[in-house]
Amino acid sequence: MIPQLKFIFGYLKQHKFSYIAGVFFIILTNLISVTIPEYLKLSIDLISKYSVSLQDNQSQLFRYLLIMLLLAISIVFVRALSRIFFFNPGRAIEYKIKNDLFAKLTQLQKDYYDKNPTGGIISRIQNDINGVRLICGFGMMQMFNIATALSLTPYKMWQLSPQLTLYIVVPILIVFVIIRIGMHFVTRNMRTRMVALQNLSSFVVSSLSGIDIIKGFNLFDWNVAKLNQHNSRMLKLSLRISFFRSFLMPVLQNLENILKIIILSIGGYYVINAGFTIGELTAFMAYSALLSMPIMGLGWLTTIIQTGLVGLTSIETIISQKTDKIDLVRSPKSELSGLFNAGIEVKNLKYSYPGSATPVLKDISFTIMPDQTVGILGKIGSGKTTLVNCLNRYFSVPDGSIFVGGKDINSFSRADIRHIVRTVSQDVFLFSDTILCNILFGAENEEEITQEITERIVFEAALKDEIDRFPNEYETMIGERGIMLSGGQKQRISLARSMMAPHDLLILDNVLSAVDNETERFLLKHIMKRRTARSLLIVSHRVQALEEADLILVLDEGRIADSGTHKELINQPGLYYETWCLQEQGK
Numbered sequence: 001m002i003p004q005l006k007f008i009f010g011y012l013k014q015h016k017f018s019y020i021a022g023v024f025f026i027i028l029t030n031l032i033s034v035t036i037p038e039y040l041k042l043s044i045d046l047i048s049k050y051s052v053s054l055q056d057n058q059s060q061l062f063r064y065l066l067i068m069l070l071l072a073i074s075i076v077f078v079r080a081l082s083r084i085f086f087f088n089p090g091r092a093i094e095y096k097i098k099n100d101l102f103a104k105l106t107q108l109q110k111d112y113y114d115k116n117p118t119g120g121i122i123s124r125i126q127n128d129i130n131g132v133r134l135i136c137g138f139g140m141m142q143m144f145n146i147a148t149a150l151s152l153t154p155y156k157m158w159q160l161s162p163q164l165t166l167y168i169v170v171p172i173l174i175v176f177v178i179i180r181i182g183m184h185f186v187t188r189n190m191r192t193r194m195v196a197l198q199n200l201s202s203f204v205v206s207s208l209s210g211i212d213i214i215k216g217f218n219l220f221d222w223n224v225a226k227l228n229q230h231n232s233r234m235l236k237l238s239l240r241i242s243f244f245r246s247f248l249m250p251v252l253q254n255l256e257n258i259l260k261i262i263i264l265s266i267g268g269y270y271v272i273n274a275g276f277t278i279g280e281l282t283a284f285m286a287y288s289a290l291l292s293m294p295i296m297g298l299g300w301l302t303t304i305i306q307t308g309l310v311g312l313t314s315i316e317t318i319i320s321q322k323t324d325k326i327d328l329v330r331s332p333k334s335e336l337s338g339l340f341n342a343g344i345e346v347k348n349l350k351y352s353y354p355g356s357a358t359p360v361l362k363d364i365s366f367t368i369m370p371d372q373t374v375g376i377l378g379k380i381g382s383g384k385t386t387l388v389n390c391l392n393r394y395f396s397v398p399d400g401s402i403f404v405g406g407k408d409i410n411s412f413s414r415a416d417i418r419h420i421v422r423t424v425s426q427d428v429f430l431f432s433d434t435i436l437c438n439i440l441f442g443a444e445n446e447e448e449i450t451q452e453i454t455e456r457i458v459f460e461a462a463l464k465d466e467i468d469r470f471p472n473e474y475e476t477m478i479g480e481r482g483i484m485l486s487g488g489q490k491q492r493i494s495l496a497r498s499m500m501a502p503h504d505l506l507i508l509d510n511v512l513s514a515v516d517n518e519t520e521r522f523l524l525k526h527i528m529k530r531r532t533a534r535s536l537l538i539v540s541h542r543v544q545a546l547e548e549a550d551l552i553l554v555l556d557e558g559r560i561a562d563s564g565t566h567k568e569l570i571n572q573p574g575l576y577y578e579t580w581c582l583q584e585q586g587k
Contacts, residue, residue, distance in 0.1 A: 015089035022085030037286035045279030090137020119202030128311035135308030149294040187306035193237040339405035340504035343369040375546030378555030436474035460526035461496035506533035
């Protein structure tokens, strides 16, 4: 609990002045509340005492009534202000935590997302944070409201009758114990329900992402059955929580009635024996009503705190994820601009996936210089994409393995490296937006991109004819993950995105696999011009895509089996020559 409280306290203190104002108005609200029964007592006693000649004391009665009316009106405004000063910080903290969560998620690397499904992360941001908002808003208000009410109200009751006050303490303690036990079961089930909700969200997100697979393999019945399992689990837990709450709420709501019975029984006996006036009895009953509300609030506060702490624990697991300190520091652009002049050098790179002792890459050494095109060819599983992810720092490599401008790649933040190295992966992702917005997503200064530049890049990415055929051209909505487009269109939009800003090294990881040979030749012709990229690294299964490269690396089982130019490699036996022969025969 201590780490969670420290975490939330950092956000609470940012709104300390609002909370101080809220506490002031809460105290003022309760002071006014306990003052009204005093005038109610005076009014009732005045009526009772002067029932025969009440006209002589009409002005006094009207004065008491006017004071109660003014107090009742003022409490509306004071109570509204107290809620404003407490609820607004709750919403502001929710807003800030969501931003911090998203910022943290952008800093986390691939290994985190491999272990945590997207649906679970979304559930934490959207659902678990609700409990945190309630703690910071309604919970904080109730905490000070209950503390103030349970201090002032019993004090006023004690002034009227210490004995009667002690009598009503007993049922309050009994009810509080019942509520506390019930809340323990509610909280335990809420934790389980929160995990079940994350699992349900993960399943829904994965099902929607893979809807084409579900349709293609006719897995509707299986998918619906799995969803029913998750949904039934949620229903069972929700009903269990509702059962406990449906038992606890009547206990809380009838506490006031129990107190009234005790007060009328014992207080009425005092009145009959002239130890109590009717006005004092009426005031005591009014105080009991004021007392029952914070007792009910105490039960809800317990629920809010427990729910909030569960949400805090869930959120804190994201915030507490460790990130490299170097990633939090950005180098000046002036320093990065000349860094690639010495190229990128890979020295005896050896890489193993986390948790595995078997190296995927072994003794990889080569250099990429400015204005050079390097090609990589290899069988499936030879380590091509792994090598790419080491060069762009998607993976963390051992120190002394990769150097940029003569400096270890690990001495730069990942953002700095990706300012130099831009990657177009084989796993194309497009946003649910227009074609133009998806292309301009790669621009650093979007306002500086003219229509002429956009049309040139679209032409070089072999997209012009495709876009002209769309009814809304550049403003065509492409749907979630580009569902309205073919695989080749997705790849070319992703390629155009990568060409929207100048950079030093452009990595193309098998991005031409979904286009035909004619389109591939057109794209390669313009890619090789390197208008926005000083150097190219092309990963492909097709020899044709690598023919114009200055250096070709042949990967086999995580090692560089061969290297050279296209002419050199086809004139010597090896994997490259065998691949070239097979593809030439297949033409």
